[in-house]
Amino acid sequence: MNILLIEKEEAIIQILEAFFMKEKWNYDIATDGVIGTKMYSLNKNKYNLVLVDVELPSLDGVEVVKYIRNISLETPILVLAEKKFEEELISSLQQGADGYLARPFSPLLMVARIKALYRRINLERGKRVNLNIEQVICTKYLKIYPEKHKVIFNKQEINSLSPKEFAILTILASSPTQVFSRKKLLELVWGNEYFGDARTIDTHVKTLRQKLEKVGPHVIITVWGVGYKYDELNFDI
Template identity: 45%
Template sequence: MKMNILMIEDNESVSEMMQMFFLNEGWEATFKYDGKEGLDTFLANPHFWDLITLDLNLPSMDGMIVAREIRKVSKTVPIIMLTARDSESDQVIGLEMGADDYVTKPFSPLTLIARIKALHRRMELVEKEGKVQEASDQEFDIETQFLKVNTKTREAYLNGKLIEGLTPKEFDLLYTLAKKPRQVFSREQLLELVWDYQYFGDERTVDAHIKKLRQKIEKVGPQVIQTVWGVGYKFDDSGVA
């Protein structure tokens, strides 16, 4: 598995440590120690990068802003945010800005490698499904009474209106839930199905993504992602008028 990774990290010792692990995996990595410099490197060739690791605290440009600017250009490039902050609000904001995952410092290099592999596997699966699909834009992989989902175009429509701005993880969450209407999924199940790995008990990332997904759904119609208290979440559009 060959990868081109852009690591935007102002701590040179962390970068040097990760370089050894990247080389061991056979991955090519470019290191930038400044937020604006890292963003400019990405913008110079957006399609070159397979994954970005992004520190939250960076000189010249905060990691939150860098993530937001990257997402304006690419909705799909995987972003893992590295942060020394351990508050839920910072992690949620990072996810809302477009990060697919976060790792809290100090972290084990093997943990970061596992997260990278999981994200990359997920993206490869999405691309493979897109190539296999020969359907036209008018054909859908999921079609309930009110929701239509096309995995080839990665678009979802509620009541005929496009749910705009879905990030890769938000789309995957909606697709996973909508494939089995009214089935309740625990947070642990969603972590395994959508993120393809265990979060070792940290389920807040699911809640953060569900929150943003709901906000985007509510812009076009009624809420179809329901909370089952004490259990998890389900898709149910039976109450849509």
């Protein structure tokens, strides 16, 4: 395991270092956002995971997540922040972070989250469970090429989807008009070891809709009290 920790507080760095060493994980440390993004850009194939503090000097954590996602859609990112920074946590998820830990958190929980995320990422890369990764998904107005991470909607390519947005769209579009509960989407996209809540799905669906609706109508439908579905029934171009 090679981890990039972008964190400004020395006390937290020392605590995390102790647990990294106990797990025999390799790690690099940056104490501000600009240094962190430079380190990542120079070693993007090195890191298995990035831990990012929301409150960073020079460049805040949300911008760091955005920068990393512009370089790579694959590297897992966990965001660290106090609960009072809910808006920043939501923004980081919208920019492509895979999850967050709210302070104060147990270092043991952090280690468990890292291990769970690492296992899930490797499973997705190796088997692509539940995403029909070998097949092109095609509806009347949508084509998804899973192996290429490519989406064409209303005859236009959408190249700004985060890995989670891509996975949610793939699941919904693979079974048009079927309603998926938030819990089921969490299980399919994040895995059974996810520690968050259903609002995470709502955040990603919101940004996914915004990106699709820049080029076409509303096709991801909310079924109130249940979940979401992909439906082109009222899609008339």
